Amino acid sequence: MEQRWSLASVAAVTVAALLFVAAPLFVPGWILFLLTLALAKFMAVLAVALFLRCGLVSFGHALFYAIGAYTVGFAHKWFGVREAMLLAPLGLCLGAGAAALIGLIMARYRGVFFAMLNLAVSMILYAILLKLYWVTGGTDGLGVSTPTLLGFVPPRGSFRMLYYYFTLVMAGAVIYLVYRFLASPLGYFLKALGDNEIRIEYSGQSVRRVIYVTYVLSGALGGLAGVLVAFTVGHIVPEYAFWLQSGEFVFIALLGGYASVPGPLLGAIAFEFIRTYASKYAPYAWQMTLGIIMLLIILFQPGGLWAMYEAVAARFGRRAGGVERV
Amino acid sequence: MSETMPILQTVDLTKSFGMVKAASAINIQISQGELVGIVGANGSGKTTFLNLITGYLKPDRGRTLIMGQESTGLPPRLVTMLGVARSFQIPQLYTGLSVLENVLLALAAGAKRGTEYWKPLYRDPWVEESLDLLQQFGLKPYAYRPVAELPEGGRKLLDVVLSFALKPRLLLMDEPTSGVSIEDKFEVMDTLVGVLQQSDITTIFVEHDMEVVQRYSRRVLVFDNGEVIADGKPESVLTNPEVRKAILGRE
Numbered sequence: 001m002e003q004r005w006s007l008a009s010v011a012a013v014t015v016a017a018l019l020f021v022a023a024p025l026f027v028p029g030w031i032l033f034l035l036t037l038a039l040a041k042f043m044a045v046l047a048v049a050l051f052l053r054c055g056l057v058s059f060g061h062a063l064f065y066a067i068g069a070y071t072v073g074f075a076h077k078w079f080g081v082r083e084a085m086l087l088a089p090l091g092l093c094l095g096a097g098a099a100a101l102i103g104l105i106m107a108r109y110r111g112v113f114f115a116m117l118n119l120a121v122s123m124i125l126y127a128i129l130l131k132l133y134w135v136t137g138g139t140d141g142l143g144v145s146t147p148t149l150l151g152f153v154p155p156r157g158s159f160r161m162l163y164y165y166f167t168l169v170m171a172g173a174v175i176y177l178v179y180r181f182l183a184s185p186l187g188y189f190l191k192a193l194g195d196n197e198i199r200i201e202y203s204g205q206s207v208r209r210v211i212y213v214t215y216v217l218s219g220a221l222g223g224l225a226g227v228l229v230a231f232t233v234g235h236i237v238p239e240y241a242f243w244l245q246s247g248e249f250v251f252i253a254l255l256g257g258y259a260s261v262p263g264p265l266l267g268a269i270a271f272e273f274i275r276t277y278a279s280k281y282a283p284y285a286w287q288m289t290l291g292i293i294m295l296l297i298i299l300f301q302p303g304g305l306w307a308m309y310e311a312v313a314a315r316f317g318r319r320a321g322g323v324e325r326v
Numbered sequence: 327m328s329e330t331m332p333i334l335q336t337v338d339l340t341k342s343f344g345m346v347k348a349a350s351a352i353n354i355q356i357s358q359g360e361l362v363g364i365v366g367a368n369g370s371g372k373t374t375f376l377n378l379i380t381g382y383l384k385p386d387r388g389r390t391l392i393m394g395q396e397s398t399g400l401p402p403r404l405v406t407m408l409g410v411a412r413s414f415q416i417p418q419l420y421t422g423l424s425v426l427e428n429v430l431l432a433l434a435a436g437a438k439r440g441t442e443y444w445k446p447l448y449r450d451p452w453v454e455e456s457l458d459l460l461q462q463f464g465l466k467p468y469a470y471r472p473v474a475e476l477p478e479g480g481r482k483l484l485d486v487v488l489s490f491a492l493k494p495r496l497l498l499m500d501e502p503t504s505g506v507s508i509e510d511k512f513e514v515m516d517t518l519v520g521v522l523q524q525s526d527i528t529t530i531f532v533e534h535d536m537e538v539v540q541r542y543s544r545r546v547l548v549f550d551n552g553e554v555i556a557d558g559k560p561e562s563v564l565t566n567p568e569v570r571k572a573i574l575g576r577e
Contacts, residue, residue, distance in 0.1 A: 191422060202402050
């Protein structure tokens with residue numbers, strides 16, 4: 001259905017935006033770190049969520065995430081480049097470029113083949129990153145020094161805040177672009193693809209083209225996410241390309257809800273906090289904690305956390321006499 | 327295209343599934359503006375014929391030409407781009423979208439690519455055109471409802487709207503009244519034929535209901551075991567005892 005922004009929605013978005021902007025003023029450093037990490041990972045989760053919308057699941061999008069992260073590592077190691085304004089678009093382009101090549105194959109497959117082929121390609125990269133020790137650092141990975149922003153080296157104390165804002169701006173741009181994509185005919189065809197491929201083909205539209213364009217976009221998002229996580233964490237390891245990382249993206253998409261753009265963001269933030277607290281209070285059972293949460297989500301809230309928000313917003317909207325959807 | 331160029335021409339079109347001949351050397355020509363009904367018993371090759379024309383099936387032998395252009399073996403997407411659209415026996419709709427969004431996507435599919443394409447699907451000219459189309463087919467009250475809420479007759483009509491929105495030269499409809507109640511089938515056909523007569527679209531519809539074919543078609547093709555056994559005006563063809571035997575199993 002066409003989305004019309006009610007007053008309540010505009011107010012909710014404004015409050016959320018203000019909270020994100022003001023966060024560095026009232027949250028401690030470790031929370032700011034978690035938020036930065038969540039904002040960065042959100043982009044890779046969104047990449048996976050795009051395909052979940054049409055019933056395709058990818059267990060290999062860590063490939064593009066690793067490409068973005070290693071772009072930062074190699075640029076610093078080989079060329080001494082650590083400019084964030086250069087590396088972010090470079091990681092994005094390399095992610096998109098890799099997706100443009102791999103997508104030629106992936107656009108032909110559906111279902112379990114799509115899922116496993118993605119996994120296979122990402123595991124090939126993982127093996128390369130692991131074995132080419134003299135290039136990639138192997139299991140030791142690569143260290144990333146503090147990036148510069150427009151040539152400016154941020155002072156030690158303000159680095160975390162500065163890169164939080166940098167990631168926030170990138171996340172804002174991604175949200176806008178993905179909203180535009182999903183509102184376009186191609187975005188609707190993507191949603192319709194899970195319903196009826198036959199009708200799409202009999203409309204003169206290419207299903208493969210829809211999947212391919214989405215795949216390139218998802219590669220770009222994964223690449224950008226990798227760059228931003230590399231900046232935030234400061235160290236890159238081959239596990240960035242491992243299938244468990246891809247599984248984590250799928251997990252977060254389900255946790256937050258993949259049918260909307262804010263769902264993966266909510267999921268990414270919730271995931272980082274759940275993992276942090278679960279590791280602290282149940283260090284030997286944090287994975288079980290995540291498993292139980294996923295079980296509860298699938299059984300009782302398959303639309304994810306965002307669906308819970310929508311249900312509450314709809315109830316308030318009805319009470320206020322507002323109309324959210326037309 | 328010259329005035330005499332047929333919209334559709336098949337030459338020796340043949341297709342078998344194992345021992346079963348679903349299309350046996352079919353040679354027909356359909357001219358601009360014709361309203362052709364295809365009848366035949368179950369398994370006589372009616373739907374196979376549509377599938378061969380639209381590229382869903384590839385013929386074992388023979389050719390199909392759309393407005394003189396070779397379309398043999400082309401996939402459905404490319405056949406559609408030649409100006410052929412079709413509706414299905416089981417309506418092929420986007421069930422997760424609203425009725426309006428289904429039509430908007432059909433208009434979007436026919437739109438030119440380029441920067442314009444990246445604008446939102448909900449754009450005023452398309453929304454107006456979609457609502458106009460839905461109005462013509464009597465579906466406007468359902469425009470903003472999910473497809474799942476449409477009655478069967480409405481789903482059939484929407485399936486045709488999605489084909490009609492592509493502005494085809496040739497429209498193929500596969501059993502447009504199957505699954506529709508006896509009371510509603512003439513209403514559905516009245517709506518369809520009424521809209522089609524106002525357009526310049528050549529139409530072929532497959533139907534096993536002789537009454538529907540007799541009332542609405544201007545020309546009838548009768549299929550039996552993959553062959554066209556009769557071709558002519560409905561009043562002469564459908565009264566032929568041999569034809570009635572082939573269709574009904576009795577005279």
